[in-house]
Amino acid sequence: MASADQEVNEPAGLNSARARVRMRVPSVAERVAEELRYQLAEGFLVPGSKLTEATIAEDLGVSRNTVREAFAELAGERLLLRQPNKGVFVATLEAGDIHDVYTVRRAIEVSSLRAGGSPERVAAVRAAVDEGKRAAEANDNEGLGSANQHFHGAIVALAESNRLNTIMAQILAEMRLYFHKATLNAHFYSDWLTENERICSALEAGELERAGDLLLAYLNRSEQQQTAIHGA
C-alpha cells in the first residue's frame, strides 16, 4: 500500500514550527511483515508453502522472536495460516473461500457506492478508471491489475471509514495472493474496463442506485468466473 523506501534523511524537518506528523520509523517486526506481504503479493511465496521461523529469521537477519511477531500479524490478516507445532503456511484457498470473499466485497463495496461520497473521493474513482485505460493502451497487464484494485479500493474509500478501508485492503491482499498472474488473462481485464467506466459514470451522475446495481452484478459475475477457474 505504501512504498517500501523510508525517507528519514531530513532531520531538519524537526525544526519546523509544527512537526505534526511524527515520522514513524517502523519497528523491525513491521518491516519483516511488510517484506513478507510484498513477497506474498508478488507471488514469490505460493499458497501452501511452508515458512520456517528459523529460515526466515536468518534470511532477513532478524531474531526468531521478531519473525514470530510478524507471523502473528500476517496470520491475523488471513495471509498466513498458523498450525500449532507444525509451522506457518501461506494461506490456501479453502472450499467456500471464494464465496466468502465476494460476500464481504458485496457488503462493503456496494454499501459504500450506494452512499456516494465527496467530490474528491469520486474524482479518485475516476482517476482509477483512467489509470486502467492508460495501462490498457500500454498493454501493461500488471498495471491493469493494480488499477482495478485501486478502482475498488477507491469505491470503498467513498465511505471515509478507516475500518472499511483496512478491511478492504486485507481482502484485496488476499485476492492478490490467491488469484495471481497465472489466473489473470486479458479477457478479464477488458471486461473490467468497460464495466468500471459505466459504474464510475453512474456515480458521477448521482445515479447511485444504478451504480450499485451495476457493481453488484459485476461482483456476482466475477465470483462465477473465479469459481469456474478454481474449485468451489
Added chain:
Amino acid sequence: MASADQEVNEPAGLNSARARVRMRVPSVAERVAEELRYQLAEGFLVPGSKLTEATIAEDLGVSRNTVREAFAELAGERLLLRQPNKGVFVATLEAGDIHDVYTVRRAIEVSSLRAGGSPERVAAVRAAVDEGKRAAEANDNEGLGSANQHFHGAIVALAESNRLNTIMAQILAEMRLYFHKATLNAHFYSDWLTENERICSALEAGELERAGDLLLAYLNRSEQQQTAIHGA
C-alpha cells in the same frame, strides 16, 4: 466468545472411530489474549489506561514475550493501541470512531439481512429476540445487552461468511469496550426490544427489503444516540 474452561479430561475420545476435530489446546499467548479480552469486555480495563508488559506478565505468570504476542493480536483487533516506545493502551474513542463503527455495521448487517438466510439461521435470530424478552422480564440488564449483541451477530451470521462473522465479532467487542455499562440505561433497551421484534418478524415473513430498511433506520438512530452521549 467461547467459555474459558477447557475440557481435556476425556482422552477416551481419541479411541473413537473418527476423531475428526483435533481438540485444540490454546497456546499460552492465546489464553493471555482471551483473558485480556475478557477483562476489556467486562470493564476492568477502562479505555485509555496503560498496560505495562512486565506487570501483565507477572500478574498472569507468563513471560514478557508471550504478553507481547497477545498484545499484538489485540492491537490487530483495535482493542489495544500500540504507541512505539511508550507502551500499549486500552483503545479510546477517537473523533469519528462512532460514525466509523456504524458505517461498518450498516454495510455488513444490512447487506446480510437483505440477502436472507437458511431457516436455521433465521431461527437463530428469533432465538436472540426471545433471549432479550426473557432478560427484560427478569430485569436483567446485563442479559439484555448480550442478547442484543447476539441478535446483531445472528443477523450477520445469515450470510454464512466466516470473514463477515469475525469482522462483526470484532466490531461488537469494540462496542462492548467503548459503550460499557455506564452508558447503557433502560431507555435504550426497551427501544431495542420492540425494534428487534419487528425486524425479526419481517425477516421471517420474507419481507427482506422492509427488514433491511428497519435495521438501517435503527442503526442510524442508534448512532445519533451514541454520538449525543459521547463526543462527535
Added chain:
DNA sequence: TCTGCTGGATTGTTCAACGATCCAGCGATC
C-alpha cells in the same frame, strides 16, 4: 519562564535454552 541535561523506567530486539509436539524412517510382530 524557558532551556537543556540527566536518571530512571519501559519498550524493542536479540540470544540461548529446554520441553513439547510432530513427522519420517525403521525395525518388530503378526
Added chain:
DNA sequence: GATCGCTGGATCGTTGAACAATCCAGCAGA
C-alpha cells in the same frame, strides 16, 4: 506384506536474561 510401536531429528512454544533505544519527569541553570 501390512500394521504397530519406537526412536531420532526437526521445529515450534515458551521462558529468562540481557542490552540498546526511547521516552518522560524532574531538576539545575540561564
